[in-house]
Structures are given as C-alpha cells and as structure tokens.
Amino acid sequence: MPSGGFLVPLLVVLICTAGCGRLDEGAPTEVVLTAASDTTVRVSWVAPGGHLPDSYVVAFMEIGSAVWLDVASAADSVEQTDHNPLGRTGRYRVTAVYGGRSYPAAQAPTSTPVHTIAMAVGELNNAVYSGYGWDRDSGVGSLSTMEYASNAARVDFYVTDWTAGFSGPDYYVASPDWGPCEPGGGLVPTGSWRPNWLTSVSGSELSLPPFDSTVYASSFKLAEDSTLVAVVGTDTVIFADTTDTFATVRRHYAIAKFGRPDTIAGTVQVETWFQRISDLRLIQH
Secondary structure, eight states, X not given: OTTHHHHHHHHHHHHHHHHOOXXXXXXXXXXXXXXEEXXXXXXXXXOOSSSOOSEEEEEEEETTXXXXXXXXXXXXXXXXXXXXXXXXXXXXXXXXXXXXXXXXOXXXXXXXXXXXXXXXXXXXXXXXXXXXXXXXXXXXXEEEOSSXXXXXXXXXXXXXXXXXXXXXXXXXXXXXXXXXXXXXXXOOOSSOOOXXXXXXXXXXXXXXXXXXXXXXXXXXXXXXXXXXXXXXXXXXXXXXXXXXXXXXXXEEEEEEEEOOOXXXXXXXXXXXEEOOSTTOOBOOO
C-alpha cells in the first residue's frame, strides 16, 4: 500500500527527534587540576565547542579504587569547581550533560603523587651524585651533581655529613642553598640554588604539614635505620604585564623515604613521592 512506504521512515524520524543528541553536543576538553587551597583541588575545563550543556558533573576516583563517585556539579556557564577530597588523592572526570545524554572528557587528570623508585644518593664528597630533585612536569625524581651551578634548577635536596669525606657517622639531608656554604668540601659553586625546607612525617600521613618555617627546617638529620622526610620545594615564578613585572613563590610538596645510611659506600637509598600540583600538600599514594 502507498501509505506503508512512509510509515517506517516517519517513525525513525520521530524516535531520533525524541532521543538523539544534537550534532553540536560534545565533551568538555582541557581538564586541569590546580590548588584552590593547600588541601582543596580546583578542577577546570573548557566548554564544548558547540551547544552548551545543561550542566557538568565532576566525579572523583580515589587511588586504589575502581569506582567513580560524583562529587560536584556546575551550571552550563561555569567551567570550574572546587573539591575537598578530605586528604585523599585520585583521578577527576568532568562530564557534560545534555538532558539524558552525557559526554565525559577524554582526560582524567590525577592528584596522586608521582612515585620514583629507590636509588642511591651519594654523600656530597662521594663520586655518586648527591643532588636529588624532581622534574616539575613529570614529577619524576633524578640525581644531579652539585659541582655545577647550572644544575641548580634540578636539585631539591642533597646528602651530607657536614665534614670532609663521607664516613659520617651522621648523615643529613640539606636544602640546596646550603651547598656553597658546605663545610665538608667546598665543592658547590655559588648559584641560584633553591632554599627548600624539610621536616619529619609519619607513614600514615594523608597530607604533609602546611608550610611554616617553625615546623620545617633547612636541614634534617637522618635516623640510623630509615627516615620519612617531607620536602617543600620553592619555585620563584616571574610574571609580567604591560606595566609591571613581579614574582611569586610556589611550593611543591613531596615525601622522601631514606633508607639506612651506608657510611662505607657513602650512599643512602631514597624513594620518593612528588605532588605535581603546586601548593597542594596532599600526599596519599
């Protein structure tokens, strides 16, 4: 019958009109994590290029879990929200919602610190490099020699016994800016070495102590067995606009696990976890 030839296409059109999304709907992009405070994460994103969603939903998956939990929502005109994870770290997902349709962003950035496996760090007078620092982008730790001022930006602490040689008996971890004044050898040239800070922590910490010069010090004595040390790395960032140039200090928090110092070999094993989000002191790993 002639009417039957139009019934199925018309039905398909009606179903699509009711349940199919618009062609210009899409997912948010460029999801970025920053610190809203030293224990609160700010989640920011860029809106889809086409039709604005009705809302956004932000979900959090704690490290060690496989479950996403919705933790925040935002209106269509908002492109950021803050989350207090109560000391926890993990991944964040932002989803654009259009009616009953959802489009999650491809990126799911994490606030979990970056782990670097244990490696031998040398006492300052040893042939093994004594400077240790973290790449600010990758969060990975590595060794550098303190004998060249050009390495200043790569070093966040070094190991010393404050004397010539490396026989100890006591080993310390020290801020890089102490290097040029080091009484144990005069190996470190003057340079733009970071003035970093150190204090002890327990293994149960979800967050490190907030920065305070009465809590943190510029050097710390290592125990005979093993020591957990909180490290605060300082970075001076220069900003410029059309009228002025100014500087601000950003801090990166990390935890370093030092093994038993080996005064015969002149080394100590160090394993680290580095928080890539500046000014955030969450360290759950």
